[in-house]
Amino acid sequence: MTQYIVRRLLQMIPITLGILTLIFSLIHLIPGDPAVQIAGEGARPEDVQIIRKSLGLDQPLWKQYVTYLTNLAKGDLGRSFRTNESVAKEIALRYPATMQLAFGAMLVALLVAFPLGIISAIYRNSWIDNVARFFALIGVSMPSFWFGPLLIIAFSINRPWFPVSGREEGWKSLVLPSLTMGLALSAILTRMIRVSLAEELNQLYVTTAIAKGVTRGRAIFRHALKNALIPVITILALQFGSLLTGAIITEQIFSWPGLGRLLINSITTRDYPQVQASILVIALTYIMVNFISDLLYGVVDPRIKLE
Amino acid sequence: MKTLKLLLKNFAFTAGLLLTLLLVIGALAAPLLAPHDPNEQDTARRLEEPSNAHPLGLDDLGRDVLSRIVYGARVSLRVGFSVVVLASLIGVTLGAISGYFGGIVDTLVMRLCDILLAFPGILLAIALVAVLGPSLNNVILALATIGWVGYARLVRGQVLKVREMEYVVAAKALGAKSPRVILRHVLPNVINPVIVMATLGLAGAILAEASLSFLGLGVQPPTPSWGAMLTSGRRYLGLANHLAIFPGAAIMLAVMGLNFLGDGLIDALDPKYRKEIR
Numbered sequence: 359m360t361q362y363i364v365r366r367l368l369q370m371i372p373i374t375l376g377i378l379t380l381i382f383s384l385i386h387l388i389p390g391d392p393a394v395q396i397a398g399e400g401a402r403p404e405d406v407q408i409i410r411k412s413l414g415l416d417q418p419l420w421k422q423y424v425t426y427l428t429n430l431a432k433g434d435l436g437r438s439f440r441t442n443e444s445v446a447k448e449i450a451l452r453y454p455a456t457m458q459l460a461f462g463a464m465l466v467a468l469l470v471a472f473p474l475g476i477i478s479a480i481y482r483n484s485w486i487d488n489v490a491r492f493f494a495l496i497g498v499s500m501p502s503f504w505f506g507p508l509l510i511i512a513f514s515i516n517r518p519w520f521p522v523s524g525r526e527e528g529w530k531s532l533v534l535p536s537l538t539m540g541l542a543l544s545a546i547l548t549r550m551i552r553v554s555l556a557e558e559l560n561q562l563y564v565t566t567a568i569a570k571g572v573t574r575g576r577a578i579f580r581h582a583l584k585n586a587l588i589p590v591i592t593i594l595a596l597q598f599g600s601l602l603t604g605a606i607i608t609e610q611i612f613s614w615p616g617l618g619r620l621l622i623n624s625i626t627t628r629d630y631p632q633v634q635a636s637i638l639v640i641a642l643t644y645i646m647v648n649f650i651s652d653l654l655y656g657v658v659d660p661r662i663k664l665e
Numbered sequence: 666m667k668t669l670k671l672l673l674k675n676f677a678f679t680a681g682l683l684l685t686l687l688l689v690i691g692a693l694a695a696p697l698l699a700p701h702d703p704n705e706q707d708t709a710r711r712l713e714e715p716s717n718a719h720p721l722g723l724d725d726l727g728r729d730v731l732s733r734i735v736y737g738a739r740v741s742l743r744v745g746f747s748v749v750v751l752a753s754l755i756g757v758t759l760g761a762i763s764g765y766f767g768g769i770v771d772t773l774v775m776r777l778c779d780i781l782l783a784f785p786g787i788l789l790a791i792a793l794v795a796v797l798g799p800s801l802n803n804v805i806l807a808l809a810t811i812g813w814v815g816y817a818r819l820v821r822g823q824v825l826k827v828r829e830m831e832y833v834v835a836a837k838a839l840g841a842k843s844p845r846v847i848l849r850h851v852l853p854n855v856i857n858p859v860i861v862m863a864t865l866g867l868a869g870a871i872l873a874e875a876s877l878s879f880l881g882l883g884v885q886p887p888t889p890s891w892g893a894m895l896t897s898g899r900r901y902l903g904l905a906n907h908l909a910i911f912p913g914a915a916i917m918l919a920v921m922g923l924n925f926l927g928d929g930l931i932d933a934l935d936p937k938y939r940k941e942i943r
Contacts, residue, residue, distance in 0.1 A: 372776070373779055373780055373783045376776070376779075376780035376783075377780060377783060377784055380780065380784070380789075381792070384792050384793065384796050385796070387796050495921075498924070499917055499920050499921040499924060500917055501872060501875060501876070501913065501916055501917060501920070503875070503876065503879045503892070503895055503896075503913070504895065504909070504913030504914075504916060504917060507895070507898070507899050507902055507909040507910075507913065508909075508910070508913070510902050511902055511903070511906050511909075511910075515902060515903040522902075599785065600785070602785065603785040603786075603787050603788050606787070606788070606791070606880070607876055607879065607880065610879070610880060611899070621791070622791075622880055622881070622882075625791070625795040625882065626881065633792070633795055637788060637791075637792050640785065640788055641783075641784050641785065641788060644783075644784075644785050644788075645783055648783075
């Protein structure tokens with residue numbers, strides 16, 4: 359296992375380096391001179407030159423790239439064009455909000471998908487199964503930027519139970535954004551649990567357990583469900599990564615002060631160091647989450663040899 | 666004909682086909698179907714609720730919402746088709762070359778795929794649009810840049826299997842040149858999954874365009890785009906809910922239709938499923 363972890367970590371190095379290079383090149387492709395932008399329209403050429411020098415933009419590209427990597431290694435993500443503050447500071451402030459939203463969405467997905475998926479698998483092709491399947495279908499097709507406003511109309515405007523936006527009202531603020539982001543995931547999980555459990559229920563070991571006098575409930579929950587959960591846990595971990603990108607839209611809908619909103623605001627204000635750092639942090643978190651979900655494969659299913 | 670009959674027996678495919686036809690006809694016949702000019706403003710009647718004259722109401726500038734939704738279908742389809750055509754052309758070409766020749770080309774293409782796949786797709790599209798500037802063409806370019814990877818990997822995998830087949834070996838033995846072998850013998854045998862992927866990719870591209878436009882990074886006003894309509898509608902929630910409800914419903918129906926179509930194709934093109942139907 360340790361060997362596998364080390365090898366996977368080593369494999370991540372070229373991919374991470376590739377991503378860093380991609381982000382670096384993207385930002386350097388931007389038409390126009392960032393120094394002119396910081397100095398403002400109509401600034402004196404001397405002032406622009408001073409800014410260019412202070413940002414290291416007068417250096418050759420490869421040197422800028424090396425400086426970029428060295429600074430990153432030291433945890434220096436650069437300074438915001440807009441506030442001149444460290445962009446890492448702003449990200450540290452926003453990161454917990456995005457994580458809170460992602461976990462909220464995951465909780466919603468679990469609370470909805472588990473009962474629905476299990477009931478659906480046990481009572482296959484019954485009316486309740488049809489309802490669950492219809493829900494799953496709607497859930498995967500409904501864009502979050504539509505579902506969010508619908509929730510706002512229903513539960514913030516028509517019945518003022520939850521705030522329209524922001525993060526000031528504690529758990530109440532978290533409910534609608536989590537529901538918005540959790541819908542698609544709960545739909546995917548419901549389908550997954552249904553298929554996976556239904557397959558296990560058809561296995562001989564379940565029939566044997568029942569034949570030997572185990573109650574049906576025990577056979578389902580103690581025997582079949584345990585095995586059915588293996589692919590579900592993996593999907594859950596993999597989907598956590600996509601929740602991070604989903605947060606970009608959900609945070610915009612509910613003005614949630616997270617990383618996604620910071621990214622979009624920075625794009626609007628053309629604050630490129632902030633854009634670069636936000637993209638980097640989201641992408642690296644995504645890679646890390648996927649790496650952990652890979653490891654989970656081996657933990658939840660000892661049959662899978664991580665060779 | 667036999668295949669079409671088989672496909673039409675599949676509920677998901679038929680439902681998807683109907684919704685998709687509605688979308689395509691709406692887009693093609695927009696000038697005939699739209700009751701009003703989508704950019705004609707009547708500011709005195711802004712945010713007006715749905716009525717007989719304006720079945721889906723008027724927006725914040727007094728423009729007819731129904732007409733804008735009908736014209737918005739054009740934008741969605743244009744983006745969808747352009748992205749799918751571009752991405753599949755690049756992906757299929759690179760995937761075929763990579764799988765057929767192997768070696769350094771294969772390594773290079775696959776490592777590039779690994780990097781792009783390790784990067785969340787929509788995030789890369791956002792980054793690209795942020796760099797290139799928001800416009801319809803840049804959205805297409807950004808989505809095609811992230812979209813080709815799936816096709817390349819799919820086709821490469823298929824080509825690896827097909828290139829060992831006897832008919833390919835026979836074609837080579839008869840002296841056929843590599844481009845001819847790839848185009849005439851290899852690609853026709855790997856195209857089915859590409860068609861399915863393209864259908865689902867169309868839905869994905871429409872949704873991605875709507876997402877980018879919703880974030881203000883896509884199609885710019887006054888061009889009617891469903892995502893952008895939803896963004897401006899969001900500002901009037903509580904005052905004029907119809908501005909957010911109808912464009913969102915259009916996106917959902919279009920995406921659902923194309924997903925159904927893709928799912929139906931998967932079912933129908935799967936031989937095991939064919940047996941069940943017979």
